[in-house]
Amino acid sequence: MGNAVRLGVAGLGTVGTGLIKIIEKHQSRIRSAAGGPVEVVAVCARDRSRDRGIDISGFRWFDDPIELAQDPEIDVFVELIGGEDGVTLDAVRQALAAGKHVVTANKALLARHGTELAKLAEEKAVGLGFEAAVAGGIPVIKAMRESFAGNEIKRVYGILNGTCNYILTKMEEEGRTFDDVLKEAQSAGYAEADPSFDIGGIDAAHKVALLASLAFGTEVSFDDVYIEGIENIELADLESAAELGFRIKLLGVAMKTDSGIEQRVHPAMVPLHSAIAEVGGVTNCVTVEGDFVGDVMLVGPGAGEGPTASSVVADIIDVVRGTVSAPFIRPASQLKPYKRALMRAHEGGYYVRVSLEDAPGAFAAVAKIMADEGVSLESIVQRRPQSALPGIDARDEAGGARQVVMITHPTYEKAMRSAIKAIESDPHVDKTPQMIRIEKL
Amino acid sequence: MGNAVRLGVAGLGTVGTGLIKIIEKHQSRIRSAAGGPVEVVAVCARDRSRDRGIDISGFRWFDDPIELAQDPEIDVFVELIGGEDGVTLDAVRQALAAGKHVVTANKALLARHGTELAKLAEEKAVGLGFEAAVAGGIPVIKAMRESFAGNEIKRVYGILNGTCNYILTKMEEEGRTFDDVLKEAQSAGYAEADPSFDIGGIDAAHKVALLASLAFGTEVSFDDVYIEGIENIELADLESAAELGFRIKLLGVAMKTDSGIEQRVHPAMVPLHSAIAEVGGVTNCVTVEGDFVGDVMLVGPGAGEGPTASSVVADIIDVVRGTVSAPFIRPASQLKPYKRALMRAHEGGYYVRVSLEDAPGAFAAVAKIMADEGVSLESIVQRRPQSALPGIDARDEAGGARQVVMITHPTYEKAMRSAIKAIESDPHVDKTPQMIRIEKL
Numbered sequence: 001m002g003n004a005v006r007l008g009v010a011g012l013g014t015v016g017t018g019l020i021k022i023i024e025k026h027q028s029r030i031r032s033a034a035g036g037p038v039e040v041v042a043v044c045a046r047d048r049s050r051d052r053g054i055d056i057s058g059f060r061w062f063d064d065p066i067e068l069a070q071d072p073e074i075d076v077f078v079e080l081i082g083g084e085d086g087v088t089l090d091a092v093r094q095a096l097a098a099g100k101h102v103v104t105a106n107k108a109l110l111a112r113h114g115t116e117l118a119k120l121a122e123e124k125a126v127g128l129g130f131e132a133a134v135a136g137g138i139p140v141i142k143a144m145r146e147s148f149a150g151n152e153i154k155r156v157y158g159i160l161n162g163t164c165n166y167i168l169t170k171m172e173e174e175g176r177t178f179d180d181v182l183k184e185a186q187s188a189g190y191a192e193a194d195p196s197f198d199i200g201g202i203d204a205a206h207k208v209a210l211l212a213s214l215a216f217g218t219e220v221s222f223d224d225v226y227i228e229g230i231e232n233i234e235l236a237d238l239e240s241a242a243e244l245g246f247r248i249k250l251l252g253v254a255m256k257t258d259s260g261i262e263q264r265v266h267p268a269m270v271p272l273h274s275a276i277a278e279v280g281g282v283t284n285c286v287t288v289e290g291d292f293v294g295d296v297m298l299v300g301p302g303a304g305e306g307p308t309a310s311s312v313v314a315d316i317i318d319v320v321r322g323t324v325s326a327p328f329i330r331p332a333s334q335l336k337p338y339k340r341a342l343m344r345a346h347e348g349g350y351y352v353r354v355s356l357e358d359a360p361g362a363f364a365a366v367a368k369i370m371a372d373e374g375v376s377l378e379s380i381v382q383r384r385p386q387s388a389l390p391g392i393d394a395r396d397e398a399g400g401a402r403q404v405v406m407i408t409h410p411t412y413e414k415a416m417r418s419a420i421k422a423i424e425s426d427p428h429v430d431k432t433p434q435m436i437r438i439e440k441l
Numbered sequence: 442m443g444n445a446v447r448l449g450v451a452g453l454g455t456v457g458t459g460l461i462k463i464i465e466k467h468q469s470r471i472r473s474a475a476g477g478p479v480e481v482v483a484v485c486a487r488d489r490s491r492d493r494g495i496d497i498s499g500f501r502w503f504d505d506p507i508e509l510a511q512d513p514e515i516d517v518f519v520e521l522i523g524g525e526d527g528v529t530l531d532a533v534r535q536a537l538a539a540g541k542h543v544v545t546a547n548k549a550l551l552a553r554h555g556t557e558l559a560k561l562a563e564e565k566a567v568g569l570g571f572e573a574a575v576a577g578g579i580p581v582i583k584a585m586r587e588s589f590a591g592n593e594i595k596r597v598y599g600i601l602n603g604t605c606n607y608i609l610t611k612m613e614e615e616g617r618t619f620d621d622v623l624k625e626a627q628s629a630g631y632a633e634a635d636p637s638f639d640i641g642g643i644d645a646a647h648k649v650a651l652l653a654s655l656a657f658g659t660e661v662s663f664d665d666v667y668i669e670g671i672e673n674i675e676l677a678d679l680e681s682a683a684e685l686g687f688r689i690k691l692l693g694v695a696m697k698t699d700s701g702i703e704q705r706v707h708p709a710m711v712p713l714h715s716a717i718a719e720v721g722g723v724t725n726c727v728t729v730e731g732d733f734v735g736d737v738m739l740v741g742p743g744a745g746e747g748p749t750a751s752s753v754v755a756d757i758i759d760v761v762r763g764t765v766s767a768p769f770i771r772p773a774s775q776l777k778p779y780k781r782a783l784m785r786a787h788e789g790g791y792y793v794r795v796s797l798e799d800a801p802g803a804f805a806a807v808a809k810i811m812a813d814e815g816v817s818l819e820s821i822v823q824r825r826p827q828s829a830l831p832g833i834d835a836r837d838e839a840g841g842a843r844q845v846v847m848i849t850h851p852t853y854e855k856a857m858r859s860a861i862k863a864i865e866s867d868p869h870v871d872k873t874p875q876m877i878r879i880e881k882l
Contacts, residue, residue: 139584299737301734310588310591
């Protein structure tokens, strides 16, 4: 194995452990795909003695990932530590500077420092692979880099966070509240003790920032992602959505508009009878819309030991074969500055749920506000007092008030925000109206 | 453009025309991805003067694809003629023998001669790209070759023929018969005048043969594909399927079993609430099941000018970059002989619909036959006389007979075939029972 490509693996959590298992189990398969042997020679983690169910005694041990990154005896630095700054960033910088390929599953790191790291990789003519950073086992990065290279991409969107999708699926299927399902997900290990990163939409936003750069040839700009999480989604919304032929998903969307690029993460209505609506539980999906290829959707496990490690291996094979494209398709020096389309200029349909006092003129007041803002309504339904979902009475949640749900014709977010503000201060209205965007698919 | 990679395009139908449009529109995009300019220099088609909506006056014209294939002034031979033998096969052989890369969308050619052509390509160290041959714009070949290279594939399956999926979707949505929808599809151009190739399952079988080889490292063996088309699917089956929580799709499946490899194309029941069930109309999908990555589904347009040409361009970029893998992943000389698992040994659940005389003991006789064959039933429903679909009365189709639908527990095809034969000859039974396999997802 004198000519084996030598991997240094930093981080032996779920993904690192999975990687070592794949390389062990599929040695000959990987050798054949890579055109030569690939072996792990050195590892680094916090705790050397922890039982991971794999034998790491054959690998050189490093306490410091930065030392591992600079080790002259490795060819590829596999970063599976996590974290967007600090030692992780330093280690990746050092590895690239030392002329080593880097393969990482770290979306936060790349969302923050993607452009810089891509430039560094290109200066040194090494690969920077991050297939595992977006949607786990789904090969969307390679598809965008290579398969759709002959297309102008108009939009890329998907379900990019398994925790959120799991919670929304459970709420709808079992008629349970957000808090209830979240607690269960936490005790089952599907959600972190501090879940804000997932349910607040930040994790999905990291991925959107990477997809936007790949799609539009712009610098990675995480700070420009508009983010709303799923914390405010109520059962009443899931029920109303279903009645109106929709399902609610937390979507991450990157799209080109006349005024710039929209990067956004927010709950959105998708058609009930569509493949994306049936992507349930922790499963992820990404749809890429190209001008020639049309819409291609990729669906699969967005996280987990096997799927994520599978993508890491694919990247390793590519860097070994020398076939890695520029990290963000175009040379990093040619990435254009990101031009943000303001969210207020967003155009689309909206779902609005208002909790109204049961008094004459209450709805007329709301309707007038919408009309004054130039928003026209496609449909209006008063929710049935008895819930469509098991075990829930819509009146319980709203405290006896009428729930009126409106679907608007396409309009501007600016108008909607003004309307919502005005509706909220109307004396007939019980609480803050719910507003959910409808994603046109 | 002295160093441009020169394409010779044989065939200027839908895909060839689309290819020339993409190369014209996205010249700089393709140049950047390919690492240099790519240009069409010569073309070949049946009729030089036909208006294709593109200007071909700048390309050298060939009447004979074999001459084009051997032309010293081209680097890549793009075969978009179609046909599994004759001049197409000769042209591809000649192009490879002359050391030119070949990119093709021709599933029939590869299903018949894939192993031979892969060997020829490898002898000459040239690329043989056929992303466009399976599921049009869906990048499943690259995903299997590269993204899932670190996985043992257990099964690959999907909706591989848009015409069949369109017909089944329309039948169900509009409550119309097979013949009725087929006629409409033919006049709309979605189905050929002689539709047997599509609806008989042969087109899907070509794709299955290629997917099987990629998945299992075996020689391409089209003759070993078990094929059933959708000709015998009745509205009563679509209705019963929906009542039982299923939808009927024509699936192409390649899977490893204990006794060998199953390659099969047949109508199959899939769960009604699943993403694959919502893949409607002419859309295709392919699911790859890997031991580490899990199940990844790719959904998209399976045919058409833009999508197919997009995949052709992706292959061209790969051959230009020199990054094409072996056509069937392993070196062609190392592909194992195909070992067929007999269809009689197939294991799974079955849907059976029997048209029974309304007489005492009629169902008891059927039940006894099933029991005698060791087939146990998971559920039995007598179809409601009134159809669940609009405009159809189930009694019309069955001529007043009772329709009894059974879902079996997993069993062997051999037992089912014996049971069906025995049921068919029972005096209480009106006509040949319907048997549809349930695909376990």
